[in-house]
Amino acid sequence: MRLFYSPTSPYARKILVLLAEVGKSDAVTLEAASGTPVNAGTAPLAQNPLGKIPALEREGACALYDSRVITRYLDTHFEAGFYPQGARLWDTLTLEATADGILDAAILMVYETRVRPEEKRFDDWVEGQWAKVDRALDAMENRWMAHLHGPLDMGQIAVACALGYVDFRHDARNWREGRPALAKWEADFAARDSMKATVAPS
Numbered sequence: 001m002r003l004f005y006s007p008t009s010p011y012a013r014k015i016l017v018l019l020a021e022v023g024k025s026d027a028v029t030l031e032a033a034s035g036t037p038v039n040a041g042t043a044p045l046a047q048n049p050l051g052k053i054p055a056l057e058r059e060g061a062c063a064l065y066d067s068r069v070i071t072r073y074l075d076t077h078f079e080a081g082f083y084p085q086g087a088r089l090w091d092t093l094t095l096e097a098t099a100d101g102i103l104d105a106a107i108l109m110v111y112e113t114r115v116r117p118e119e120k121r122f123d124d125w126v127e128g129q130w131a132k133v134d135r136a137l138d139a140m141e142n143r144w145m146a147h148l149h150g151p152l153d154m155g156q157i158a159v160a161c162a163l164g165y166v167d168f169r170h171d172a173r174n175w176r177e178g179r180p181a182l183a184k185w186e187a188d189f190a191a192r193d194s195m196k197a198t199v200a201p202s
């Protein structure tokens, strides 16, 4: 399998963490790729017409995207069990979607300053994106800690990668302030080998 990725992509990191957790990092060949909404660059357009990474090329089968489809596929393929059976599945999927929503907002904030010309920038829109992140982090602190401390699943991996990305790109927002439980959980999770092996290069 070939994974189109970038070492700074938090969506790709979820996949790399999953693979590391199941001891299957060697099962994919990594192919660096990147693009933006205004320049597809080296994005794998043949594998993903949306021009986004990650995308997973498979032998004799169609390429997979987006990251949640890829993690679900790899979880099944390697029988990882990171998408639990029964009622906990819906919590896991909702937590995963919340973490990915944080990433979607956090990345749009980055594009706003990196990609959009200065005279076209819209500060209220950027702050609206951060408000989404802020609310989602509050929900984790107030509602999700019991789940986060449960058996390892894809919701937890997604949250850890989202928090890592907020640190990486939005450190100045100081997300830990007022969220001691989530901050402690993040510090513990970040010490896992799978997380240490996939830290974005600065």
Ligand SMILES: N[C@@H](CCC(=O)N[C@@H](CS)C(=O)NCC(=O)O)C(=O)O
Pocket: 008, 009, 010, 011, 035, 036, 037, 038, 050, 051, 052, 053, 054, 065, 066, 067, 068, 100, 107
């Ligand atoms: N929902 C997608 C989001 C992927 C995504 O936005 N990736 C970024 C890089 S981290 C990208 O390729 N952006 C290029 C673009 O938006 O055109 C997923 O989970 O895979």
